[in-house]
C-alpha cells in the first residue's frame with residue numbers, strides 16, 4: 001500500500017508527484033491515458049508567478065531550469081478590435097506581460113506537452129498509465145480506488161487530481177459539479193509560415209462582438225533536445241516546432257450555438273471559419289492556415305465555489321475541485337499552487353493534519369481565483 005495515491009497525471013497531479021518525490025513521501029499515480037503522448041494536451045499555458053513558484057518548489061533544480069528554458073520567447077501584447085485597430089482601453093487590469101517583455105515577474109508561455117514531459121521525468125516507476133479510476137470506497141484509515149480495468153489500489157490518502165470530469169468528485173461531492181456558463185472555447189495551432197509578421201512580435205488580443213481571440217507566437221530558443229541536453233541531459237523531450245497558438249473564447253450564440261462534449265472535427269472547424277468572417281485578413285488567414293486536426297472546442301464549465309467537507313483521507317486539487325473558465329488564465333496555475341501546498345504539508349507532518357492545513361489554504365486560494373476568473377469572464381463576454 002502506498003501512503004498517497006494521486007489520481008490523474010495532469011498538470012497538478014504530476015507537480016504534486018514531483019513534490020512528494022523530492023520530500024521522500026511514498027506515492028503512486030493512476031492515469032487514465034494509456035501513455036504520456038496518446039492524446040493532445042492542448043497547446044500553450046501561461047504560467048504566472050504563482051505557478052512558477054510552485055514548479056520551483058516541486059521540481060529538482062535542473063528540471064526547473066529546463067522548464068524555464070523551454071518556454072517561448074515573446075514580446076509585449078497588443079489589444080485590438082477585429083480590424084486590428086488599437087484598443088488600449090480594453091487592456092484587462094489583470095493582464096500580465098510575458099517575462100522578457102518588460103515585467104520582472106512576468107508569465108512564461110509553456111508548451112503543454114513539453115511541460116507534461118518535464119513533469120513526468122524521473123517518475124516512470126510511479127505512474128500507472130491506462131488506469132482509469134472509477135470509484136472509491138472508504139476502508140478504515142485508508143481509501144480504496146477501483147479502476148475501470150478491475151484493478152484496486154489502497155492508500156492512506158487519495159488525491160483526486162483527475163480534472164474537470166473527475167469521477168471521484170462526482171461520487172464524493174455531487175453538488176460540486178462544474179456548471180456550463182454559456183460560453184465556448186475553440187482553439188488550435190498554426191504554423192509560423194505565412195503569418196503576418198506583426199502577429200509574431202507578441203500576443204494579439206482581439207475584442208470582437210461577443211467573443212475574444214487571443215493569438216500568441218510560440219517560438220522556442222532552440223530545439224527541445226538541445227535545451228534538455230544543456231539543462232537536464234537525462235530528460236527526453238519530444239520535438240516542438242514553433243507555432244502560433246490561438247484561442248477563441250465567447251458567448252455560445254456568437255460561436256455557433258451549444259457544443260456537446262462529443263462534437264469535434266468538421267463541426268468545430270465550421271464554427272471557427274464562421275467567426276473568422278468578420279476579422280481582419282491577417283487574423284482570418286491565421287485561422288484558415290491552422291492544421292485542421294489541431295482545432296478543438298469545448299463548452300466552458302466552471303465551479304461556483306469550493307464546498308465544505310469534513311477533512312479526511314480523500315482530498316482534491318486543481319480542476320477536479322475548482323474548475324475555471326480559461327478567461328482568467330489561472331486554472332493550471334492554481335492547480336500547481338495546490339500541488340505545491342499539499343506536497344509541503346505532507347512533507348511536514350502526519351496525513352490528517354497535513355490535509356486539514358492544505359484544504360484551508362486551497363479553499364482560500366481557489367475562492368480568490370474563482371472570483372477573479374468570474375470577473376475576467378464577464379469582461380471578455382461583453383457585447384460591443
Ligand SMILES: Cc1cc2nc3c(=O)[nH]c(=O)nc-3n(C[C@H](O)[C@H](O)[C@H](O)COP(=O)(O)OP(=O)(O)OC[C@H]3O[C@@H](n4cnc5c(N)ncnc54)[C@H](O)[C@@H]3O)c2cc1C
Nearest residue numbers: 008010011012032046133162163318319329330331332333
Ligand atoms: C484552451 C485552454 C487554455 C488554457 N490556458 C490556460 C493558461 O494559459 N493558464 C492556466 O493557468 N490555465 C489554463 N487553462 C486551464 C488549465 O488547462 C487547467 O486548469 C489545468 O490543466 C488543470 O490541471 P489539473 O491537473 O487539475 O487537470 P488536468 O491537467 O486536466 O489533468 C487531469 C488528468 O487526469 C486524468 N484523468 C481524468 N479522468 C481520470 C480518471 N478517471 N482516472 C485517472 N486519470 C484521469 C486526465 O487524463 C488528465 O491527465 C486552459 C484550458 C484550456 C482548455
